[in-house]
Amino acid sequence: xxxxxxxxxxxxxxxxxxxxxxxxxxxxxxxxxxxxxxxxxxxxxxxxxxxxxxxxxxxxxxxxxxxxxxxxxxxxxxxxxxxxxxxxxxxxxxxxxxxxxxxxxxxxxxxxxxxxxxxxxxxxxxxxxxxxxxxxxxxxxxxxxxxxxxxxxxxxxxxxxxxxxxxxxxxxxxxxxxxxxxxxxxxxxxxxxxxxxxxxxxxxxxxxxxxxxxxxxxxxxxxxxxxxxxxxxxxxxxxxxxxxxxxxxxxxxxxxxxxxxxxxxxxxxxxxxxxxxxxxxxxxxxxxxxxxxxxxxxxxxxxxxxxxxxxxxxxxxxxxxxx
Ligand code: ADP
Ligand code: MG
Numbered sequence: 001x002x003x004x005x006x007x008x009x010x011x012x013x014x015x016x017x018x019x020x021x022x023x024x025x026x027x028x029x030x031x032x033x034x035x036x037x038x039x040x041x042x043x044x045x046x047x048x049x050x051x052x053x054x055x056x057x058x059x060x061x062x063x064x065x066x067x068x069x070x071x072x073x074x075x076x077x078x079x080x081x082x083x084x085x086x087x088x089x090x091x092x093x094x095x096x097x098x099x100x101x102x103x104x105x106x107x108x109x110x111x112x113x114x115x116x117x118x119x120x121x122x123x124x125x126x127x128x129x130x131x132x133x134x135x136x137x138x139x140x141x142x143x144x145x146x147x148x149x150x151x152x153x154x155x156x157x158x159x160x161x162x163x164x165x166x167x168x169x170x171x172x173x174x175x176x177x178x179x180x181x182x183x184x185x186x187x188x189x190x191x192x193x194x195x196x197x198x199x200x201x202x203x204x205x206x207x208x209x210x211x212x213x214x215x216x217x218x219x220x221x222x223x224x225x226x227x228x229x230x231x232x233x234x235x236x237x238x239x240x241x242x243x244x245x246x247x248x249x250x251x252x253x254x255x256x257x258x259x260x261x262x263x264x265x266x267x268x269x270x271x272x273x274x275x276x277x278x279x280x281x282x283x284x285x286x287x288x289x290x291x292x293x294x295x296x297x298x299x300x301x302x303x304x305x306x307x308x309x310x311x312x313x314x315x316x317x318x319x320x321x322x323x
Contacts, residue, residue, distance in 0.1 A: 009318035013311045017302040019285070020311065025297040028280050030315030031261050035208045036252055036274070038266035039220035039227060040177070043234060043305075044195040046105045046267060046287045050113035051176060052192030053088040054167050056160060091189040093119040095181045098137040098144040101127040103289055104268070106179060107135065109193050110146070131270040132221040132244040134179070142183050149180040149190065150223065150242060160187050172225035200306040202234045207309035214260070219248045221270055248274035265300075265308060267292055282308060 003011070006023040013020045020026045037043055086094075096114035099107035100121060114121060124137035124144075134147015145152055149168035153161050164187035168178035176192040209215050217238040220227045227241035240251055248264075252274050255262050264271070264278035267288040272295045275281030283296035286303040293299055300307055 005318040005321035009314045012314055013298075013307075016307045016310050016314075017300065017304060018307050018311045019299040019301055021297055021299075025280065026315055027319060028261075028315075029263070029298065029312050030319050032263040032280055032312060033212045034214050034255050034260035034262040035212055035216035036219050036248075036255070036262055036264045036278070037205075037216050037236070038248075038264075038268065038271050039218060039222055039230060040195060041105050041267035041287055042265055042271075042284055043198060043201045043218070043230065045198055046195065046284070046303075048105055048109040048177065048193045048195035050092070050109050050191055051194045052171055053091055053189070054171075054192070055086045055088055055091045055189040056164055056167070056187055086188055089117060089119055091181060092117065092191070093121060094139060094144055094183070094188070095146050095179070095191060097122040097124050097139045098127075098135055098146050098181075100124055101137070102129055102135050104129070104135075105195070105287065106177065106193055107146075110179070110191065131268070143185070145182040145185075146179060148221070148223070148242075149178050152180050152182055153187070156182070156185060156187060163187075164190055168223075169225070172223045175226055175229045177222055177226055197230065197233055198303075198305055200304065204305040204308060205234045205236060207306070208312075211309050211312050212263075217251070217255075219243055219251050219264075219274065221245075245270045245273045249277045252277050263308075263312070265305075266296075 006026045009026050010020050092114050096111045099110045122139050124139050127137045129135045133151045136145045153165055164180055167190045171178040171192040176194050179191040179193060180187055181189045205216055216236060218231050218236045219240050221243050224241035227239050231239045252262050252264055261279040263280045264274045265282045266275055267284035269289045269291045272291045275292060275295045281296040282298045283292040284303050285299040285301040
């Protein structure tokens with residue numbers, strides 16, 4: 001027998017490195033007329049690096065080798081503010097200890113930076129993660145929280161919090177993701193983290209706009225400043241930032257209520273509810289979370305964004321053979 005068109009399309013998608021989970025999905029891919037994209041790990045490579053270490057607890061100049069231009073040879077910058085016992089390395093080690101159990105790309109960046117600097121990590125207990133917010137854990141008997149400044153600082157107040165917010169805003173304006181570290185509810189420092197845009201991000205946005213007839217929207221849990229900067233680089237104008245996982249679902253449902261069939265493309269645990277709610281959910285395979293890969297209808301196995309418009313086109317071609 002000749003291969004039915006949708007099955008040959010699945011085989012073809014496989015050759016492009018896209019795992020389409022069923023013939024129904026292969027058919028639905030060609031129906032989409034709207035696209036919602038996640039930022040971190042989807043439009044960006046998802047291998048962010050720690051670029052800045054800003055301990056907060058002390059405000060004077062220090063003698064621990066930190067300068068405004070950074071820690072010698074590390075490629076990391078600080079503004080020379082430390083300590084009261086917490087050095088730049090101390091801040092990094094504390095954040096890494098709490099983040100160690102997390103599979104979030106920001107957590108991996110923090111743990112990798114600590115490893116690269118040869119820091120010993122304390123064991124974390126009572127680890128808990130809140131998707132789109134951050135993590136908490138008990139380290140050396142103290143409660144350490146690491147996550148989005150805008151979320152964590154809501155719960156704090158005072159001069160140190162104001163200083164933390166100012167440092168975070170400065171880093172974010174520079175296109176960084178700022179990550180706040182708190183000990184027992186008190187901000188002790190801010191990390192700056194930066195990620196690279198995938199090389200095929202802008203071309204994929206253009207191709208998806210042409211194919212679906214609508215411009216993709218960016219749905220991200222990251223801060224509005226970093227989100228706007230990246231969106232401008234890929235040609236996206238509709239940006240929704242600071243979203244919790246459920247907010248991504250709401251954004252998708254809004255579009256679907258307006259009659260759109262939305263393709264959601266994401267990689268994280270925080271994207272799983274939106275991937276499930278979407279007309280068609282597609283996950284980034286290489287570094288995507290297990291939950292995203294299991295929830296999605298299709299998986300971009302080798303993380304090549306440019307294969308998304310390719311499979312939409314394959315579906316349309318196959319469907320034109322199916323009556
Ligand atoms: P995106 O939607 O861009 O993939 P996420 O929803 O995964 O981003 O994360 C949104 C924000 O939540 C991050 O920018 C960060 O501020 C915070 N966050 C989430 N998880 C963590 C974590 N493990 N460590 C630090 N910050 C985190
Ligand atoms: Mg993501």
